[in-house]
Amino acid sequence: MLSLRGLRRHYGDVVALDGLSFEAQEGRLLGFLGPNGAGKTTAMRSIFGLVEPDAGEVLWRDAPVDASVRRRFGYMPEQRGLYPKMPCAAQLSYFGQIHGMDRADADGAARRWLDELGLGERADDPVEALSHGNQQRVQLAAALVHDPELLVLDEPFSGLDPLGVASMEEVLREQAAEGRTIIFSSHQLDLVEALCDDVVIIHRGRAVRSGTIEAIRAASEQRRVEVTFEGAVDWT
Ligand code: ATP
Numbered sequence: 001m002l003s004l005r006g007l008r009r010h011y012g013d014v015v016a017l018d019g020l021s022f023e024a025q026e027g028r029l030l031g032f033l034g035p036n037g038a039g040k041t042t043a044m045r046s047i048f049g050l051v052e053p054d055a056g057e058v059l060w061r062d063a064p065v066d067a068s069v070r071r072r073f074g075y076m077p078e079q080r081g082l083y084p085k086m087p088c089a090a091q092l093s094y095f096g097q098i099h100g101m102d103r104a105d106a107d108g109a110a111r112r113w114l115d116e117l118g119l120g121e122r123a124d125d126p127v128e129a130l131s132h133g134n135q136q137r138v139q140l141a142a143a144l145v146h147d148p149e150l151l152v153l154d155e156p157f158s159g160l161d162p163l164g165v166a167s168m169e170e171v172l173r174e175q176a177a178e179g180r181t182i183i184f185s186s187h188q189l190d191l192v193e194a195l196c197d198d199v200v201i202i203h204r205g206r207a208v209r210s211g212t213i214e215a216i217r218a219a220s221e222q223r224r225v226e227v228t229f230e231g232a233v234d235w236t
Contacts, residue, residue, distance in 0.1 A: 040185040165191070
């Protein structure tokens with residue numbers, strides 16, 4: 001289980017995380033839902049030590065998350081974290097190696113992932129030659145290449161066309177079915193509802209709801225949370 005406990009982080013006067021606490025159960029797919037600026041990226045970066053919280057802690061299996069634990073995690077950032085000029089296969093192998101794989105294993109896993117995502121023929125092309133959707137897939141593969149115990153994805157659906165969304169959904173479903181622990185952030189309720197076992201709703205740096213998708217839906221209906229035709233939600 002991953003536990004975020006009482007995370008606080010401010011930037012000047014802006015409170016990005018205001019005592020955020022939630023848990024992600026192993027082998028389940030958790031949707032981290034909230035409007036722009038709610039603190040999703042800051043929370044995810046905290047898991048990876050990319051943001052130093054002012055207070056609070058992040059635990060994996062009841063132990064603090066340090067660099068050696070993080071090597072067993074995979075992170076897909078919202079902003080591109082790829083090297084545009086590097087060939088896809090070399091790039092994935094590189095990510096495998098920085099997560100502790102030896103060269104041969106990383107090369108093999110890189111090719112397997114590219115095949116798996118339908119990009120086998122693009123293995124030697126530089127990332128910048130690929131479409132946005134395909135770059136997003138390579139970014140996903142970079143987070144998965146070392147077979148992480150926990151996969152954290154920041155807005156993996158952003159900017160994808162309907163085919164790209166369907167393909168991303170399929171990979172996440174497959175990975176969840178294989179028992180991987182997955183957290184992904186989104187501000188799209190419909191995607192979270194379609195995919196997730198559990199949901200955490202974050203608003204102004206705090207978890208305002210958390211639970212199974214069924215429990216959240218029932219509570220939302222009771223409280224008459226309005227979902228408009230645009231998918232906008234009353235987050236409070
Ligand atoms: P989005 O969906 O827009 O990415 P988010 O839920 O991921 O939003 P964060 O990016 O975590 O939210 O931002 C939370 C708050 O902290 C916002 O008000 C944001 O402007 C602020 N913030 C985040 N990073 C920084 C930073 N490096 N410097 C200053 N303010 C920041």
